[in-house]
Amino acid sequence: MHLPPVQISPALTDHCPRIRVLVLACRITNRNTPPELKNRIRKTLNKVAAEYPLDRIAGQSVIAATRAAYKACGKDPSRYRPSAEALRRRAAKDSGLNFVNAAVDVINLLSLETGYSISAFDAECLRGPLVWDIGRAGEIIHSIGRGPLNAEGLPVIRDPDAIIGSPTSDSARTRITLETHSLLVTTADFDGRGHVDSLRGEMESALRRWIAAQEIRVRLLPGG
Numbered sequence: 001m002h003l004p005p006v007q008i009s010p011a012l013t014d015h016c017p018r019i020r021v022l023v024l025a026c027r028i029t030n031r032n033t034p035p036e037l038k039n040r041i042r043k044t045l046n047k048v049a050a051e052y053p054l055d056r057i058a059g060q061s062v063i064a065a066t067r068a069a070y071k072a073c074g075k076d077p078s079r080y081r082p083s084a085e086a087l088r089r090r091a092a093k094d095s096g097l098n099f100v101n102a103a104v105d106v107i108n109l110l111s112l113e114t115g116y117s118i119s120a121f122d123a124e125c126l127r128g129p130l131v132w133d134i135g136r137a138g139e140i141i142h143s144i145g146r147g148p149l150n151a152e153g154l155p156v157i158r159d160p161d162a163i164i165g166s167p168t169s170d171s172a173r174t175r176i177t178l179e180t181h182s183l184l185v186t187t188a189d190f191d192g193r194g195h196v197d198s199l200r201g202e203m204e205s206a207l208r209r210w211i212a213a214q215e216i217r218v219r220l221l222p223g224g
Helices: 010-015 035-051 061-073 083-092 102-114 196-211
Strands: 006-008 020-027 119-122 130-134 140-143 147-150 155-158 163-165 182-189 214-222
Touching: 006 020, 006 214, 010 061, 010 130, 020 196, 035 083, 035 102, 061 083, 061 155, 061 182, 083 102, 102 119, 102 196, 119 163, 130 182, 140 163, 182 196, 196 214
Parallel strands: 006 130
Antiparallel strands: 020 182, 020 214, 119 182, 130 155, 140 147, 155 163
């Protein structure tokens, strides 16, 4: 499996000098979400709800670092919530999750468990090298389930054509479907103090278990 070139822009490292970025690419066999994975997610939702009431979610270390990065880049994290925070808020409110497919749902599970806002793309829909960057004035993300999302001041992932994702929401253009066979996953440890190295192992194990990941390639980028 080919791992495309990935960079962190000088603009983003200026605002988040300790950022580290994890990138993983693999071949997968996607499927409808199996009952065992649904049960695992439900148990995790219950566990998160018990450990993190609404007023404690934003203080979880990884989520707090992501929120601080949003503020540093110029975005209000309470208006444009990182996806891991949004997932934990759903758990605290007992709102449940809508199951999509095994690949999407295992990424949501990892986000729930770790607090990392993880972006995942159909790698065959990418159009060249990727850059972690900051959204510019006038830029939008044509996001999954949310429509146009104002990307100005938001940490984003872009390919040569457009913004394809962010810790808040990913692009509909690169969304994962049952026909997805090549997966690219990325997330940021914004303050450089998270356990992104152990996340790598957890991610590889989960992807192998639930979507038969093969040909796994991983890269960890320092900021600077």
